[in-house]
Amino acid sequence: MTRSPFPVPFGWFQVGWPGDVAPGEAKPLRFFGGHQVLWRDEDGVAHVQDAFCPHLGAHLAHGGKVVKCEIACPFHGWRFDGEGTNTLIPYSGRTNAKGRLRTFPTIERNGLIMAWYHPFGDEPKWEVPEVAEFNDPEHFTAVQTRHYTIEAPWQDLAENGADSAQFRFVHNTEQGPELRGYDVDGPRTSMRSLQKFPTPRGVVDGTIDADSWGPGFSVIHFGGIVDTVLMGCNTPVSANSCEMRFTFTVRKLGDDALDSTVGDAFVNEVHNQVIQDTPIWENKAYLARPALADTDGPFTKFRKWASQFYAEGIDTSAEVYEPDGSYPAGEVGPTASQKYGSAPIA
Numbered sequence: 174m175t176r177s178p179f180p181v182p183f184g185w186f187q188v189g190w191p192g193d194v195a196p197g198e199a200k201p202l203r204f205f206g207g208h209q210v211l212w213r214d215e216d217g218v219a220h221v222q223d224a225f226c227p228h229l230g231a232h233l234a235h236g237g238k239v240v241k242c243e244i245a246c247p248f249h250g251w252r253f254d255g256e257g258t259n260t261l262i263p264y265s266g267r268t269n270a271k272g273r274l275r276t277f278p279t280i281e282r283n284g285l286i287m288a289w290y291h292p293f294g295d296e297p298k299w300e301v302p303e304v305a306e307f308n309d310p311e312h313f314t315a316v317q318t319r320h321y322t323i324e325a326p327w328q329d330l331a332e333n334g335a336d337s338a339q340f341r342f343v344h345n346t347e348q349g350p351e352l353r354g355y356d357v358d359g360p361r362t363s364m365r366s367l368q369k370f371p372t373p374r375g376v377v378d379g380t381i382d383a384d385s386w387g388p389g390f391s392v393i394h395f396g397g398i399v400d401t402v403l404m405g406c407n408t409p410v411s412a413n414s415c416e417m418r419f420t421f422t423v424r425k426l427g428d429d430a431l432d433s434t435v436g437d438a439f440v441n442e443v444h445n446q447v448i449q450d451t452p453i454w455e456n457k458a459y460l461a462r463p464a465l466a467d468t469d470g471p472f473t474k475f476r477k478w479a480s481q482f483y484a485e486g487i488d489t490s491a492e493v494y495e496p497d498g499s500y501p502a503g504e505v506g507p508t509a510s511q512k513y514g515s516a517p518i519a
């Protein structure tokens with residue numbers, strides 16, 4: 174029995190932030206059920222490629238050297254360019270055209286390094302958009318980031334977005350978001366919700382606009398208190414585990430101290446919610462046919478949308494897919510509802 178019916182989905186996925194790798198450096202990555210090398214050439218361009226040299230399998234991020242715009246293997250010095258072509262065998266006058274390094278299309282956009290993964294090597298099927306707020310330092314603060322490793326399949330994490338009822342129970346919020354729209358169009362989803370936010374001055378009516386481009390890239394705009402924008406990126410480490418990276422910015426209020434107080438409060442609140450969600454995600458089963466309430470969120474629509482990203486197919490042999498271990502809960506700080514005394518559910 175597998176942990177979930179899903180293989181690793183295809184799409185654009187965040188593999189790091191630009192500061193993770195300097196020009197001339199190579200770093201190991203573990204994503205998509207494999208090993209990769211992230212390296213930055215001396216022109217500043219980032220590359221993601223399979224970690225193992227096609228000659229005899231050395232790991233290019235463990236001792237490999239960036240030489241101008243190529244990476245040299247630590248074992249016998251073969252070199253590869255950013256397309257994965259073997260450009261030099263130092264002890265031969267020839268190169269090996271078959272000795273190619275698998276190369277993942279890689280971009281840097283919105284202050285993220287993103288790589289396209291497809292199990293069969295298909296070219297990207299959609300673009301990652303520019304997000305205005307992350308390209309507007311005059312009006313938006315420097316980003317804050319958070320990074321988590323979660324032992325659960327991508328789909329279980331992403332399904333939270335469709336699950337409005339869980340907010341009251343897992344996060345003790347005043348009430349769950351009120352769904353105003355959930356549209357699906359190819360790899361895109363757009364969800365519009367109303368939400369009450371607890372604040373030191375009482376509960377404030379706000380909005381949450383969540384937009385996704387495939388399984389790995391979501392942008393969430395929170396309105397009502399102060400404009401806050403979050404890029405949420407789930408990247409599969411394997412079929413059953415994910416790295417989750419959050420990148421936040423807040424509209425500047427014209428006062429650095431206030432900007433940082435508002436930003437910190439918001440980031441802490443989201444961080445607490447992830448810590449609260451994690452033991453649910455890590456210990457839950459996946460039910461092929463859940464028993465839903467009439468007022469539950471748009472699970473069926475979400476699952477149909479998600480199913481398009483599994484090029485290797487979905488296992489349909491079971492009704493229940495159970496976790497393979499038991500995972501402890503993390504430390505949770507007080508939530509905004511608890512701090513500000515708004516009435517959580519009894």
Ligand code: FES
Nearest residue numbers: 226228229246249
């Ligand atoms: S294993 Fe890489 S050059 Fe030999």
